[in-house]
Amino acid sequence: MRYSGLQVLWQGLTGNKGWTPAWRDPDPKPEYDIIIIGGGGHGLATAYYLAREHGLTNIAVLEKGYLGGGNIGRNTTIVRANYGLPGNSEFYSHSLKLWEGLEQDLNYNVMHSQRGIINLFHSDGQRDAYARRGNAMINQGDDAILLDREGVRRMVPYLDFEQTRFPIFGGLYHPRGGTARHDAVAWGFARGADQRGVDLIQNCEVTGIDIENGAVRGVQTTRGAIRARKVGMVVAGRSSQVAAMAGLRLPIESHVLQAFVTEGLKPTIDNVITYGMGHFYISQSDKGGLVFGGDLDFYASYAARGNLPMAEHVVEAGMTLMPMIGKATMLRSWGGIMDMSSDGSPIIDKTHIEGLYFNGGWCYGGFKAVPGSGHCFAHLMATDQPHPAATRHRLDRFTTGRGLMDEEATGSQHNLH
Numbered sequence: 001m002r003y004s005g006l007q008v009l010w011q012g013l014t015g016n017k018g019w020t021p022a023w024r025d026p027d028p029k030p031e032y033d034i035i036i037i038g039g040g041g042h043g044l045a046t047a048y049y050l051a052r053e054h055g056l057t058n059i060a061v062l063e064k065g066y067l068g069g070g071n072i073g074r075n076t077t078i079v080r081a082n083y084g085l086p087g088n089s090e091f092y093s094h095s096l097k098l099w100e101g102l103e104q105d106l107n108y109n110v111m112h113s114q115r116g117i118i119n120l121f122h123s124d125g126q127r128d129a130y131a132r133r134g135n136a137m138i139n140q141g142d143d144a145i146l147l148d149r150e151g152v153r154r155m156v157p158y159l160d161f162e163q164t165r166f167p168i169f170g171g172l173y174h175p176r177g178g179t180a181r182h183d184a185v186a187w188g189f190a191r192g193a194d195q196r197g198v199d200l201i202q203n204c205e206v207t208g209i210d211i212e213n214g215a216v217r218g219v220q221t222t223r224g225a226i227r228a229r230k231v232g233m234v235v236a237g238r239s240s241q242v243a244a245m246a247g248l249r250l251p252i253e254s255h256v257l258q259a260f261v262t263e264g265l266k267p268t269i270d271n272v273i274t275y276g277m278g279h280f281y282i283s284q285s286d287k288g289g290l291v292f293g294g295d296l297d298f299y300a301s302y303a304a305r306g307n308l309p310m311a312e313h314v315v316e317a318g319m320t321l322m323p324m325i326g327k328a329t330m331l332r333s334w335g336g337i338m339d340m341s342s343d344g345s346p347i348i349d350k351t352h353i354e355g356l357y358f359n360g361g362w363c364y365g366g367f368k369a370v371p372g373s374g375h376c377f378a379h380l381m382a383t384d385q386p387h388p389a390a391t392r393h394r395l396d397r398f399t400t401g402r403g404l405m406d407e408e409a410t411g412s413q414h415n416l417h
């Protein structure tokens, strides 16, 4: 079924009885050409682009829970291409261009809203760093505008500009940045992959990876063994555990990141704002809730809920920046398990085991990467060659030390920055 305004009107007039399920619920076949482990944003996007760009359709996505139940449905939905380093710069630029045509491509409303992002700075040093980053973005072909304090004030007058400790000096504005509805992204890719013949198999946990003579042969699952010539591991916060099934030790730690949402309010914040002197970023959802987050809980954990000290820190930072939010009631908070690589940048690569591929280490920036990651990982799995936009995301950079992409200059343990 093709979705359109006319379809919505027709279904509305005929009692909404004609809608069909967005994807099938097949049983696993004994064998596929390609298995993708993980039905999150990256896994579903990979399957979609394998089918759409490379004509490969004998594919299964194996998901241990339900599609979109992981981080893809837990994030704060920020989409941007404001990275500074070669490697990340071209990759995220590629991803943002895919976002810009995604709804037409998927025939699905993912509510992509390019409402603009303002990264605030509060010192001369931060201004210099943002000016450098903005120039890198412009060189890459993306958009960046350095705002002074009055420029920021014109756009977001409700901030506390006179904070005694960290007054606002200005901001780096990225007009093409914004937000999207996170779980619609999973659903849109799932529907698009299913329509092209990909089997999306839920409640199917991979418990082992079969390897013979240095080549992958398939996987063991809670729904039986499934053979495949190629297997892609795309499991975000569970990367280390799944890779260990193939005897691999990854440069990744799993950490919890929290998010928070208030009650629905009238339109208040019409862009995304990040605070430069504390862990805090905020936007307003289309339902009206203020959606905000901060940083990791700062210790490794597989608990999908966060600790109270970080909740307190985030709320304090929010109150410092925009005291008005103290009047809103917070409805919920939750956590997601992040796959933190040690240079803070992702990995899209083959492993030393023939037919076994790895995609992960997205840290807290993996939502904006979903279309780009799926596109590049599908290219790698189909052709065995890295996509031109993802040539630097190699696994061996952590053993050779060459090509590390330490975007935030935080040293060898990005997760402790």
Ligand SMILES: Cc1cc2nc3c(=O)[nH]c(=O)nc-3n(C[C@H](O)[C@H](O)[C@H](O)COP(=O)(O)OP(=O)(O)OC[C@H]3O[C@@H](n4cnc5c(N)ncnc54)[C@H](O)[C@@H]3O)c2cc1C
Pocket: 037, 038, 039, 040, 041, 042, 043, 062, 063, 064, 065, 066, 068, 069, 070, 071, 072, 073, 074, 075, 076, 077, 078, 079, 204, 205, 206, 207, 234, 235, 236, 237, 238, 242, 257, 258, 259, 293, 334, 335, 336, 337, 338, 362, 363, 364, 365, 366, 367, 368, 369
């Ligand atoms: C609170 C929070 C806020 C965030 N905010 C942003 C943001 O604003 N912008 C941004 O760009 N990024 C953000 N992120 C990061 C982003 O959400 C993640 O980097 C990205 O979603 C991870 O990729 P994914 O969607 O494939 O992961 P997931 O959705 O977690 O998918 C992985 C899937 O693998 C499955 N799986 C695991 N093990 C197995 C197994 N053994 N067998 C089968 N299936 C398995 C899991 O069940 C899961 O569904 C945020 C993350 C969190 C938690």
